[in-house]
Amino acid sequence: MIIDLKTVLLAPRRFEFSIEPGWWQGDRENDQIIGLGGPLKVEINIAKAGSKYVLDGRLSGRLLIRCDRCLEHYESDLESDFRLFLALIPSDTGQSELELLEDDMAVDFTSGNEIDLEEVVRSQIFLSLPLKCLCREDCLGLCPVCGSNLNIETCECQREMGHPAFLKMKNLKFKGESE
Ligand SMILES: [Zn+2]
Numbered sequence: 001m002i003i004d005l006k007t008v009l010l011a012p013r014r015f016e017f018s019i020e021p022g023w024w025q026g027d028r029e030n031d032q033i034i035g036l037g038g039p040l041k042v043e044i045n046i047a048k049a050g051s052k053y054v055l056d057g058r059l060s061g062r063l064l065i066r067c068d069r070c071l072e073h074y075e076s077d078l079e080s081d082f083r084l085f086l087a088l089i090p091s092d093t094g095q096s097e098l099e100l101l102e103d104d105m106a107v108d109f110t111s112g113n114e115i116d117l118e119e120v121v122r123s124q125i126f127l128s129l130p131l132k133c134l135c136r137e138d139c140l141g142l143c144p145v146c147g148s149n150l151n152i153e154t155c156e157c158q159r160e161m162g163h164p165a166f167l168k169m170k171n172l173k174f175k176g177e178s179e
């Protein structure tokens with residue numbers, strides 16, 4: 001959804017729309033976000049404030065995410081409020097270019113006087129992710145040896161790590177370190 005910012009010069013504009021789950025396209029195969037778990041509700045207000053444009057937005061929906069530890073997919077609520085400041089910066093070509101101020105992510109959703117609200121939404125979805133995405137707080141992850149998902153199965157390697165011989169070795173190492 002491309003918005004011409006000239007249309008908000010006189011009065012703020014409010015946009016409300018819903019994005020269908022099929023909209024999300026992962027960039028790479030190992031993206032953390034698999035897709036949307038349902039329609040995503042988007043509300044965005046755009047207003048001119050001095051020389052800047054202010055975007056106030058809210059996203060609500062569900063995301064399909066890949067767990068960082070066990071790599072299984074899980075659903076998570078997405079409730080995100082955000083505020084962006086944009087400014088028109090004169091470019092080399094003599095025309096003005098919109099630029100995101102205080103950006104913590106290089107996002108290209110503007111050209112000239114226009115802004116692509118779907119790109120704004122996409123970047124905000126990425127920013128809403130926690131540092132670590134876990135299907136549950138105590139996710140056991142994958143066995144580093146055989147790759148089994150330890151949330152659903154116990155593998156032989158686990159048993160070996162609990163083997164008396166292995167524990168003895170650990171004790172020896174501990175003794176050596178403390179001396
Ligand atoms: Zn997990």
Ligand SMILES: [Zn+2]
Nearest residue numbers: 143146155157
């Ligand atoms: Zn294993």
